[in-house]
């Protein structure tokens with residue numbers, strides 16, 4: 489039995505894979521590298537900076553390690569930095585014990601054979617539990633390298649997802665994060681769809697789940713959100729769901745969105761936002777935006793700023809474009825780095841200004857908050873998935889508290905527990 493440390497990078501889906509890896513391992517899981525005999529790097533390649541950090545990590549590691557996650561799609565890159573490390577593909581994580589054995593033996597093996605994750609165990613966590621609903625997506629965006637590492641849509645069965653939710657709630661989870669590369673693509677490969685799944689979750693009244701938990705719907709592309717909008721409006725009003733929608737628009741220019749090969753228009757995104765805001769007052773809209781896409785002109789960029797001013801998403805994950813190996817966008821003539829930095833800075837300032845305004849408007853309100861973190865202050869989420877930092881709470885993580893908001897900044901609301 490070896491001592492294994494699992495080091496995870498990237499998105500909620502990759503963290504959910506680490507929960508499966510930790511449950512599958514027939515070894516002792518340790519909390520840091522110092523205690524470990526072997527390290528598993530569960531990697532991410534969505535941004536060049538993250539990939540470079542992981543490559544430096546591989547170069548500096550003195551202990552045996554395994555490379556899993558999205559970088560596993562780029563064997564040549566891994567071999568440049570880790571000629572002796574076993575590689576485990578994103579669809580082969582049930583073979584991680586063989587890879588650990590190989591790492592200890594210094595054997596540079598590769599595990600890429602598809603093995604379903606459907607019946608694999610998962611490490612249960614509380615009060616927040618990540619539940620993957622599908623791997624892969626149905627799109628092929630010209631900037632995306634994740635698609636190369638997770639090329640096929642693979643959905644978990646609704647039965648497995650509901651079972652995982654109930655096991656997690658029984659284990660103390662009170663916030664369920666449904667995660668996927670695109671939850672809108674859920675189920676097309678198993679003759680169901682996202683709406684059917686969410687209805688099943690909403691109507692699931694098994695005893696364990698009566699303690700009151702909240703479900704956060706994961707990232708959904710606007711083309712799917714538009715198709716499901718009548719049902720999404722209804723389902724997001726259900727008491728089990730956070731009033732929250734994360735729909736990546738990526739740019740504010742119709743021209744650029746088309747050149748990114750996205751399956752939606754900017755107008756689709758704006759219409760979804762306006763509809764949900766009128767149907768569910770206070771709902772939190774989250775989106776992803778890339779600035780500096782190779783074909784983005786100054787005018788296109790201004791359209792992105794205009795969209796931010798018009799729709800005021802409460803959460804914006806802003807990224808500077810970085811050309812990813814193997815993607816079409818990498819083959820295009822690139823914008824100057826300084827120009828991309830200038831655009832990113834200006835957009836970041838605008839976002840902070842709008843987010844601060846939006847949150848300051850909520851001062852004086854009282855919310856029921858699910859307490860999920862203590863670091864060092866207690867933090868939680870109100871029903872609109874807005875982050876609340878609170879004082880005067882003396883209960884446990886996973887409990888709800890009524891909180892009077894007395895301050896705010898661009899990122900959080902602040903208040904006192906009543």
Ligand code: SF4
Pocket residue numbers: 624625626627628629632633634635669670709
């Ligand atoms: S929807 Fe596009 S950006 Fe998202 S994972 Fe799929 S290909 Fe990548």
